[in-house]
Amino acid sequence: MQKLLNRDLSWLSFNMRVSDEAAKKRNRLAEQVMFHGITHSNLSEFLQVRYPSVVELESEESANQLVEAICSHYKELMSRFRKFNKENHIIRRVKDLSKDDQKWATKYFRNNVMSALLPITVDKARQANIHEGMYVMVITEHDDDESVGYIEIPNCLDRFIPIPGKHGVIAIEDLVQENLKSIIHGRKILKSCPFSILRSAEVYMQSDRYRDPYDLIKETLHERERSWVTQLEVGSSEKSCIKTIRKIIPMTANTIIFATERIRLADLKKIPSSIYKEQDKPRKNKIYSTFAADESVFDYIKAKDRLCFHPYESYDDSMVRFLEEAAKDPKVTSIRICLYRVSDRSRIIDALLKAADTGKLVVVLVELKARFDEKHNMQVANILREGGVRIIYTKPDIKTHAKVCLVTRKEKKGLRIYSHIGTGNYSESNSKLYTDYSYFTADQEIGTDLTQFFNILTSDQGDFKSRRIIYAPYNLKSTIVDGINRQIKKAKKKEKARITIKCNAITDEGVAMKLIEAANSGVQVTLIVRSACIIQPQKNIEIYSIVGQQLEHSRIVIFGVGKSQEVYIGSSDMMTRNLSRRNELMILVEPKDLKARILEHIKMYLRDNVNRRRILKDYKYEDIKPGKNGKTFDCQEAFRKEAKRLATE
Known part of the structure; x- marks a missing residue:
């Protein structure tokens, strides 16, 4: 059986990929400086969060090996910045x-x-x-x-x-x-x-x-x-x-x-x-508005499910607008939302306060344990409570990382639930830097299931099973494992079988071993993992990492090939804490047009020869370079072009 990699050494390899961006000439000088800062910021957080856990839980030998690797990593980062600063004279004595x-x-x-x-x-x-x-x-x-x-x-x-x-x-x-x-x-x-x-x-x-x-x-x-x-x-x-x-x-x-x-x-x-x-200043990329501006956001969502891809498509003109219209719409009776991280000056918070001020029932689940944002979230909770918002905190022993917002509205046929499910936090500032999906739907089956999910978070409720939504810690991991098993069965029958996962990290050993088993059974496994990945590339397993101007943050899981493909998006990475110790949410994307769009995005990621690295064995990696024709394909630039096209349709 193939040996799994050390997650921490894999993470250090990822941080070096971020550092590589500081030397890429395609990035402007200010962006190169930013990448130097990001690598050191990443390492600081690692030393505050992950390193103490290793010291406490791992053997002395493992801890010593990690310290040696950290010191070597730090030395290389400093060497790179020393050379960079000598050439560009950014910081002067x-x-x-x-x-x-x-x-x-x-x-x-x-x-x-x-x-x-x-x-x-x-x-x-x-x-x-x-x-x-x-x-x-x-x-x-x-x-x-x-x-x-x-x-x-x-x-x-x-x-x-x-x-x-x-x-x-x-x-x-x-x-x-x-x-x-x-x-x-x-x-x-x-x-x-x-x-x-x-x-x-x-x-x-x-x-x-x-x-x-x-x-x-x-x-x-x-x-x-x-x-x-x-x-x-x-x-x-x-x-x-x-x-x-x-x-x-x-x-x-x-x-x-x-x-x-x-x-x-x-x-x-x-x-x-x-x-x-x-x-030399940072590039200012245009953000496009793809939500219809000439009709109610509720009519627009009710017509069909909508998918926005941020930051290329405006977060302000979709998610923020969704809440601002809900706040002033007299037909809206309630708003429920989970907040993990929010911006300092947030229109979302203002909209929630306005909604409460007009007599709507506004319930906000605030995650006080969001790492390094605890104090900020406490301040937000106080502001909301003083404004008449009902504040609920997560149970002390589990974090809520799910991204869900529910708006209930009075209509001719009764109350209708409008839902938003995201892969990223309700943060306007992050939405300009992180790539994330926003899924909007007026589907009442989904709305009802999400309401039950929200009730589990706010009160003592029994778990429930849904075909449309999947949640942790109840059945998210088992759904992933079941999906892998179905592909293994197909491969053993000599049928085409494929698994594609895009996420920030794969460090859960159970999922990792299942993916290796699938590859050994003949399933084609493609992983796009930005950060740590404990799986080694092997026959039938290709692993890539995308590091570019935007921080890749969206989570996608795809099982199967052709028309039978199952496409999921959600808030969870393939990490033990996400799958077993957090409230997470994943949704099955069924509308053909939205499903096809996400699948096309995966193809674009796998065509990239600007931001993509191929992960090799033993923590090594290499750039994917243009072929003999010399044509470059930048997936993030392609996403901008797609958003521009959608904005004009």
Whole structure:
């Protein structure tokens, strides 16, 4: 039996594919900088979430192997950025600026930075209080009395500061270091270096049936501020600096220490686009409106099921409009929606508040445990509750990751349910970056089943079986396994059999082994997996990864060939947590035109020779390049052309 790959090493391979985009000439300079930032942001999240789990659950040998791989990965990322920055001069040292620019930097520091800084000396009376963030460690001396202190750099300060008239920035920690004498008086500055830490986010307080989830998450966030340090990043290679910082910060044997010339490069995403020349700024791709503008959104959906593909087709003109019309329509009686992540300034939240203000029953299931968005979701829940919205929280022991919205409307023949099922979050900001599907339907069988599903989330209800919707943790995994088994039976009968899955990750061992069994039985298996995949390519298994300007986020599962193909879309990846420990939703797409469109999208993904990589054995991969004819095919550009065509029909 084929050995499964290590999911974490597979993930590191994926992050290197993201890093590759920073060197692709087809991407503009600002986009290349963004990709450098994304890779470091990805690694930071990995070190906060996944790494603590490995340390806790895996053997010491496995943990050590992962640490070695992480360090090698980090070293390569830093090497790539060092070379990139040397060629493009994006981040510049204050000491390397011209005299006039150094004067500007000093003035900027005094006017915009100095008063926000607080130097703290560490001694018996003043212990270090280090939260996640960025600091400058300072060793000073006076009359042979040496002391150690630090200066916290508040997150509210600009991380990178544009240099007037130049296409570059200076880093805030560099600016602080160059102006330490303005902060620390009467003592000689011996050494200084910036540093930052990350803490484990794998902290959740013990729950029980009757404990308020809001208070539970509030306590969890407080505990995370004191959880163990997973990463220390020091902006110096001097061993004495690292040794000093280790003295003032409590660390464990599992804390990974990086010594580097630049810290917290995840913040590269914060560099303002104004610093770039016009031709170097991020591309502004047109988003097309494909929903009919001259009729009610409800009449439009009632005529037939609708499918939107974001970001190519406008999320604002479809999903947001769906809720805004529901909010002001006097025939609408209720709105129900699951919120996992939402934008800071959200028209969706405004629409829900307006609906509640006009007397409609608005029920919002808020997932407080959405990683790194807990505090934001708590704030959203408070705003909605104060506005008259009924707020429900997920049970403490399970997350709700399903994307579903139900609008009930009074019509001549009685109440009609209008449903939206998505593959992505109800976030206007994400919808401009992530590729996701929105499925709209007025089918009452689906609406009734989705209502039952929503009731399971908000109250104690028994599970129910539906042919049209599938949900976890009840029957989503078993539906996937049953679909694989049907294809195995066909292959054994010498019939054509095929399985195609597009998702973000395949790490569930049960599903992985079933797919390998299918391949060994003669089923053609094609996997388009953006991130980690524990399956090795082999005979009858092709694995690809699409990494491009848009983040591939849609989830599609296809069983069979020809007219008998079953096409599903939904919120779940092929991960154990999605299949067994979350509330997830998947829907069978039956309308012929929508089914054909999704199948055509899969063909376009598999034609791509710009963004697609072929996954090889042992975590390796290679670019798919144009053939002998030299013609390039960019699937994401093809999707834009498709959206443009649909907008004019």
